[in-house]
Amino acid sequence: MxxxxxxxxxxxxxxxxxxxxxxxxxxxxxxxxxxxxxxxxxxxxxxxxxxxxxxxxxxxxxxxxxxxxxxxxxxxxxxxxxxxxxxxxxxxxSQMIFQDPSSCLNPRRKISEILSEPFVIHGMLTGEERRRRILELCDMVGLSSQYLERYPHEMSGGQKQRVGIARALALNxxxxxxxxxxxxxxxxxxxxxxxxxxxxxxxxxxxxxxxxxxxxxxxxxxxxxxxxxxxxxxxxxxxxxxxxxxxxxxxxxxxxxxPIIDDGSSEPVxxxxxxxxxxxxxxxxxxxxxxxxxxxxxxxxxxxxxxxxxxxxxxxxxxxxxxxxxx
Amino acid sequence: MNTARQLLKQKNFMFKLGLIICVAWILAAILAPVLVPYHPITHQDMAGRFQPPSTQHWFGTDSLGRDVFSRVLYGSRISITAGVITVLISFAVGILFGGISGYVGGVVDDIMMRFSEMVQSFPPLILAMVIAAALGPNISNSIFAMAIIWWPNYARLTRSIVISVKENDYVTASRILGASHLRILYREILPNSVGSMAVMATLDLGNAILMFSGLSFLGLGVQPPMAEWGAMVSDGVLTFNYWWISTFPGLAIFSVAIGANFIGDGLRDYLDPRMRGRA
Missing domain, CATH: 3.40.50.300 (P-loop containing nucleotide triphosphate hydrolases)
Structure with missing residues (x-):
């Protein structure tokens, strides 16, 4: 540091x-x-x-x-x-990761759409590059690329949070x-x-x-x-x-x-x-x-x-x- | 087209039933001149008036001996058109007005909502009467009058939905990514709002048809000899011993309203991926 x-x-x-x-x-x-x-x-x-x-x-x-x-x-x-x-x-x-993974993804859109949104907003990358970058992001956050065609409600909280992290990382x-x-x-x-x-x-x-x-x-x-x-x-x-x-x-x-776990040691709490x-x-x-x-x-x-x-x-x-x- | 095909593929029986009812009515309206056994206005048979339903007159005859079945078919042309156009105009105006009001908030919201309350505070039928009377009594003016009193409902519904939807983190996320307000409204908020609006619009179709009938009854919409469901229902009310005169046009209104509602329900489920694929 x-x-x-x-x-x-x-x-x-x-x-x-x-x-x-x-x-x-x-x-x-x-x-x-x-x-x-x-x-x-x-x-x-x-x-x-x-x-x-x-x-x-x-x-x-x-x-x-x-x-x-x-x-x-x-x-x-x-x-x-x-x-x-x-x-x-x-x-x-500067980006943000949210507390509630179920509310941070638009329920009407597929994960691939959610992850390409940052590039669309900033007019960055062409179609093929976007696709590659999204796969790269998935890889970075440990998300299998099979989830890209799913909707948020089909995923668990941890997976949704990974999507949220990937989205935050998209723009470097x-x-x-x-x-x-x-x-x-x-x-x-x-x-x-x-x-x-x-x-x-x-x-x-x-x-x-x-x-x-x-x-x-x-x-x-x-x-x-x-x-x-x-x-x-x-x-x-x-x-x-x-x-x-x-x-x-x-x-x-x-x-x-x-909270302190009382492990029976003599250390006074x-x-x-x-x-x-x-x-x-x-x-x-x-x-x-x-x-x-x-x-x-x-x-x-x-x-x-x-x-x-x-x-x-x-x-x-x-x-x-x-x-x-x-x- | 692809979307339409997916929509039809749904295992949603009610949606299909609604679609069948509404398509049938639209076909009936278009093909009315070919289908009717008697002319709805000129065929008057004073000797055969107040006939109950029979093989000759499926829905009976009214006080002037006109065939009720023919008049119901012809009536669908005006009633359905008037109802659909009213709801569509109100829907469009309401979603724009309420969307802006709810999204911008603050003083803009206050002013816009007070304005819509002002419009709502008038007794609806009387306001419509004033507008229709000022512009002249005909079909398009009464549709216009109805749209004017109808849109605040949609504006208020849209506003409340938008206010709750915009609190979601995905809207904040979109802002942090740098999306423009227009993009947020169009991509994030509206797709999550239209479901309940579609249901309200289809539910409202029946109400709009009824209200239009009310105007017609008062002589401000459709003029008397013309066939229109609401006017026919009120005709029958005066002679309620002859139940068929108002029952059949009433059933027609009911079937259109319920068909549209089934479609609305199916549409909402389709628009929400969480409900897609369920029976």
Whole structure:
């Protein structure tokens, strides 16, 4: 892994206007000021509970929504305001793998049609070349070419997910956003798909943004991990640091929630940190630190001020007043 | 042609039955002048009026002694044409209007939907009457009037289907691949929406025929001496002791409606690969 930055997000904000009861409108702060860098060839894990904005952040990086604020720099180019032709060119460089394999393929179309779609859209390759490239893609993802003439409903979840991966690879992207790519699959298939993703990464020097709520999977795959809470990154560190030396109280709670197999060894099981309450509504985030409503170490200051992401150790960033270093 | 052959190959009995009924009616409409035993309008036999069905008059005779069978056959020409054209126009307008409204969403959706609600809020028959009266009572004007009050149903149905279909990941995938909005609508959303629309359209055919009959009854569609199913049903209502006068045209409407519905069901199953190949 080198240290060349592929994607850089600077204070990225993605707000939506939602309708509440009686026609009132509210702003939903799905992503609220995220700053991070993803290096070329790495797997960056993004974890957090449901509704914390991790999928939205992934889709924001793909420019699926008009950006509310901030800047996204991809491969040295500012993509945050791209439109038309420029956006279409960017589409070749960044792709996505979806969570639900049954909804990510159009049920009315054969696999061969689904896989030739990227080339049709971008007017690439002629008929015979397309056919060869599709076979090549099938080979890469371990899909037998007999499936090409089938419809999605005639395939299993794992096979459909392979088709989804093949489609994402079709245009030779540099980066792939994996939005919970294995959480809808059987455990045995999960391992296969993860191994496939790792092999492809080595072969094609891909960069992954791996979104998941399954911490064990993330631990296995990722080099660096960002922990999100209510639209913000609360902790960002190399994977082993997160698992061994989590600093933010929210990350500590997440880590302690990973089930531990009691193998009868004498190692003491650390007490589990149980958070009370639910994720506050992203339409009405708490003042001050977003986590203060559930934090076991809450201080008076947390209710008034919002902590910023600070480097507590090299490459280890935490957004919490507990580690605030006074100059 | 290939598609048509595949469609016929289906092991779908209901679909074939529907096809047979509808083809039979279309043939009957085309060949009516050759098939009818009596002229539907000029053959009036006041002495032989209100005759029950017999070998001479298969469906009996009406209050003017006209042969009901001949009139049912002739009526198919106007009724089926009017019903089909109304549904087709509404379908086309509705799919365009609702498709855009549902896909674009936001303010555009609000404005378009309020407009369609405005049209829907008028009592349908009265609106059709106003239009038909303003443009002059004839067949094409009443078809036009019906299409105007009919399309919002299709627009609203299309909109709701499009809204649910566009949430699917394959639509997002297509966007991420860089497909244009038109391509997404045409390749991803519409193919997954037309099935239920086709069913609604074929179900509606009977309603359209009935509504057209209503207009005719009020003197705004087909003018009295002409044979038209709805008008014939209402004729019979006034003299309901003579059941055959309204029963046979009623059965005609029923058979066309149910035949079209079988076709619609078969079409939906055919369009959905998941259902293809099942009985």
């Amino acid at each position: 080198n240290n060349e930055v592929l994607l850089q997000a600077q204070d990225v904000k993605q707000h939506f206007t939602v309708k509440k009861e009686r026609g009132q409108k509210a702003t939903l702060y799905a992503v609220d000021g995220v700053t991070l860098s993803i290096y070329k060839g790495e797997t960056f894990g993004l974890v957090g509970e449901s509704g914390c904005g991790k999928s939205t952040l992934g889709k924001t990086f793909l420019r699926l929504y008009p950006l509310t604020g901030g800047k996204i720099i991809f491969d040295g180019k500012d993509i945050s305001r791209l439109r038309g032709r420029g956006l279409k060119e960017f589409r070749c460089k 992207p540099q980066m792939i956003i994996c939005d919970e790519p294995v959480s809808a699959l059987d455990v045995s298939i999960q391992a296969q798909v993860i191994n496939l993703l790792e092999d492809l990464q080595k072969q094609l020097s891909l960069t992954y943004l791996f979104i998941s709520h399954n911490l064990s999977v993330v631990k296995h795959c990722c080099q660096r991990i960002g922990v999100m809470y209510l639209g913000k990154i609360v902790e960002l560190a190399p994977a082993d640091r997160i698992y061994q030396d989590a600093r933010h109280p929210y990350t500590q709670a997440l880590i302690s929630a990973i 650390p007490p589990q940190i149980v958070l009370s309450g639910d994720l506050p509504s992203p339409t009405d985030p708490p003042v001050g630190c977003a986590f203060h409503t559930r934090c076991p170490h809450v201080m008076e200051r947390c209710r008034r001020e919002r902590p910023s992401l600070q480097e507590v150790e090299p490459e280890h960033f935490v957004s919490c007043f507990l580690y605030e270093q006074h100059p």
